[in-house]
Amino acid sequence: MEEIRGEKEDRNSEAVKGGRGNDGGIFASCSFADLGLHSSLCEHLKDKMGFQVPTQIQAQAIPVILSGRDVLVNAATGTGKTIVYLAPIIHLLQMRNPRVQRSDGTLALVLVPTRELCMQVYEILQKLLRRFIWIVPGYIMGGENRAKEKARLRKGISVLIATPGRLLDHLKNTSSFIYTNIQWIVYDEADRILELGYGKAIEEILDFLGSRHGSTFEQKNKMIKPSKISKQNLLLSATLNDKVNHLANISLQSPVMIGLDDKKVSLITRCSSVKQLSSLDSHSDEGSEQLSTLPSQSLENYNLPAQLIQRYLKVPCGSRLALLLSILKSIFRKAGSQKVWY
Numbered sequence: 001m002e003e004i005r006g007e008k009e010d011r012n013s014e015a016v017k018g019g020r021g022n023d024g025g026i027f028a029s030c031s032f033a034d035l036g037l038h039s040s041l042c043e044h045l046k047d048k049m050g051f052q053v054p055t056q057i058q059a060q061a062i063p064v065i066l067s068g069r070d071v072l073v074n075a076a077t078g079t080g081k082t083i084v085y086l087a088p089i090i091h092l093l094q095m096r097n098p099r100v101q102r103s104d105g106t107l108a109l110v111l112v113p114t115r116e117l118c119m120q121v122y123e124i125l126q127k128l129l130r131r132f133i134w135i136v137p138g139y140i141m142g143g144e145n146r147a148k149e150k151a152r153l154r155k156g157i158s159v160l161i162a163t164p165g166r167l168l169d170h171l172k173n174t175s176s177f178i179y180t181n182i183q184w185i186v187y188d189e190a191d192r193i194l195e196l197g198y199g200k201a202i203e204e205i206l207d208f209l210g211s212r213h214g215s216t217f218e219q220k221n222k223m224i225k226p227s228k229i230s231k232q233n234l235l236l237s238a239t240l241n242d243k244v245n246h247l248a249n250i251s252l253q254s255p256v257m258i259g260l261d262d263k264k265v266s267l268i269t270r271c272s273s274v275k276q277l278s279s280l281d282s283h284s285d286e287g288s289e290q291l292s293t294l295p296s297q298s299l300e301n302y303n304l305p306a307q308l309i310q311r312y313l314k315v316p317c318g319s320r321l322a323l324l325l326s327i328l329k330s331i332f333r334k335a336g337s338q339k340v341w342y
């Protein structure tokens, strides 16, 4: 695990230091304080963690998250996504009056795909919380001792990092786990969470937490009383695909999209404007009949050209290339002078 973490840390530092970014630079020309973060947190980021200025993605996302909106962040790995969500959550938690107490249970939940990322996020969280010692960090993840995790959950963990399977286990079996006060749900590396086959677990977690939009779970499961606290949901993903889009649709409400170029906005628009037949669980493709909509500020002014005709076909993975070639061939045969642009 150490080795993997070390590798990742090197790769990340290189990306941040290397100054990669859409406009040629990864750092923003403002300070953390300009983003609205508490002065003590800004000092800590600068003096103790060595972060002089925010990265571009941090500068774009942090003010939006502080405003309380749901957010979908699309950014490559190593662009500083962990601070994107941890800094505003800590800012908002430390402002609470009366102060956060362990007896409040979990207030912020961060879902991650792997043990390695779980530990990596936990370490950053621990560092960030050094000045706010009344906010308790913690983690639960597959492969760890359940009894010890239960004891930690009983005492109260304010900001909890979790892998989906183990979280679901505790939601079902740990009665002393107070999750009804959760106010933030973060999906870090959502694409990897879904790639690793946690789609079904995530849907169950959303139902447990009463966070799935349009859920009928409450009626079906009268025993579970989800909290009425309104939640802020933050989804971060390096790649966008139908499954990530489906998760965004069932978990985010009127999200602000950050880090999406026009091409990706159009992908989201396209995915959202067709009847969404895929569910998060790859085995249940025939599942949801819910019409997907992903309203967003950035999409409001986006119109598809009137002459554009969109059709889609469900094709087994292995036949995709052959089918694409045969469609292209038939288009060229019908209209010899026409060109197809991608």
Ligand SMILES: Nc1ncnc2c1ncn2[C@@H]1O[C@H](COP(=O)(O)OP(=O)(O)OP(=O)(O)O)[C@@H](O)[C@H]1O
Residues within 6 Å of the ligand: 008, 009, 012, 013, 016, 050, 051, 052, 053, 054, 055, 058, 076, 077, 078, 079, 080, 081, 082, 083, 189
């Ligand atoms: N504002 C900043 N200034 C300097 N370094 C930063 C800043 N923000 C984050 N970093 C560093 O950049 C590296 C990448 O950050 P982080 O792990 O949050 O990125 P990420 O986008 O979440 O990457 P991944 O998706 O691989 O987890 C880390 O080593 C982190 O300490």
